[in-house]
Amino acid sequence: MTKRALITGITGQDGSYLAELLLGKGYEVHGLVRRASTLNRSRIDHLHEESMLHLHYGDLTDGVSLVNLIREITPHEVYNLGAQSHVKVSFEMPEYTASTDATGTLRLLEAIRAAKIDCRFYQASTSEMFGGTPPPQHENTTFYPRSPYGAAKLYAHWVTVNYREAYDLFAVSGILFNHESPRRGESFVTRKITLGVAAIKLGVTDHLTLGNLDAVRDWGYAKEYVEGMWRMLQHDQPQDYVLATGIGTTVREFLDYAFSHAGLDWQDHVRHNQAYERPTEVDALVGDASKAREVLGWKPETEAEGLARLMVDADIEQMSRLLGR
Known part of the structure; x- marks a missing residue:
């Protein structure tokens, strides 16, 4: 059937x-x-x-x-x-x-x-x-x-x-x-970062504007x-x-993973704008997926650093094609 x-x-x-x-x-x-x-x-x-x-x-x-x-x-x-x-x-x-x-x-x-x-x-x-x-x-x-x-x-x-x-x-x-993934919407912080890395690496822009860099997420x-x-x-x-992966990563750390993978220093390019922050912030989300591992046999293979690299590579490749390079 x-x-x-x-x-x-x-x-x-x-x-x-x-x-x-x-x-x-x-x-x-x-x-x-x-x-x-x-x-x-x-x-x-x-x-x-x-x-x-x-x-x-x-x-x-x-x-x-x-x-x-x-x-x-x-x-x-x-x-x-x-x-x-x-x-x-x-x-x-x-x-x-x-x-x-x-x-x-x-x-x-x-x-x-x-x-x-x-x-x-x-x-x-x-x-x-x-x-x-x-x-x-x-x-x-x-x-x-x-x-x-x-x-x-x-x-x-x-x-x-x-x-x-x-x-x-x-x-x-x-x-x-x-x-996250290379298919993540462009307004979400991880994709915004990796697209920003691609644009800076390829000379399209020289900066990226973000909100709270201290938020901890399980990516x-x-x-x-x-x-x-x-x-x-x-x-x-x-x-x-x-x-979940069970690993907490700050936005700042994700920035470092993404920019360093492209040979850049994020502190040279990232600007802060309070308008991008939420009215009520969620400081830290880190999951415990023990039940899914034990009952379903499910476990994640990709952690934040590898994810950042994967997304940066995909966005540089995509933007290069759009620019005809």
Whole structure:
């Protein structure tokens, strides 16, 4: 039997890697994409000839489209990766963030429940739900979100637990700590840094402007983390899992890894602007993924330094092509 999977957020970083993984495993993959006047599918363009990939217009803020899509596809697995995922933006667009990230998850769960199909559901939770709680953070750590994004994701996390317990739905949450790649959005700090390194190295600019350099994050490689998502839905029992490297790295250290890999000193090129800082900062997020290692056999291979080098190389190569060099 060919398994069918639905991925919301398929055009994003995680969605594109997950689509590759599932197609490689022989899945029929359906992706939810938002209608826009311009196409934003660069991360999955290389998959356009895959006969087992099907894209559908829809939106997590439109419950009718979700109900219709679930009934049409009758997926065996649903991966809810769609979200307004930028923390700083969530302070500027809190209502939209809540409608997409919180209520959007509820709409999707309700669509699955109403369709009465045998379906396994993955919710993309986030380390931002821990917020102000000191590390290390694991599945039983107290939540303390410090942004509209973290609060919206916490609602989605708990409503997933509720549907699992109330309706016996196979529903799990993956509490993923920061995971990056060359496909990361350009406004996220790691990608902003590696793009900045590429631009400075190639003479396009001579500086990069950032906010808080003291924030500590647990950075892993997104391509490895989607494997963990898939493993969660293959297990016999629905449970929630933290995915993380267990290593804390400051933004300053990530800067050093990225710039030094290109033969540069970040202190010669980085400027500070308080406008890039959050109204309420999250000082340190470092995960304990012991449960995922023991139960799922999942473990990350790439740590922050190797990740920085990988991303710098990719961005220098990409920018060189654009510049015709």
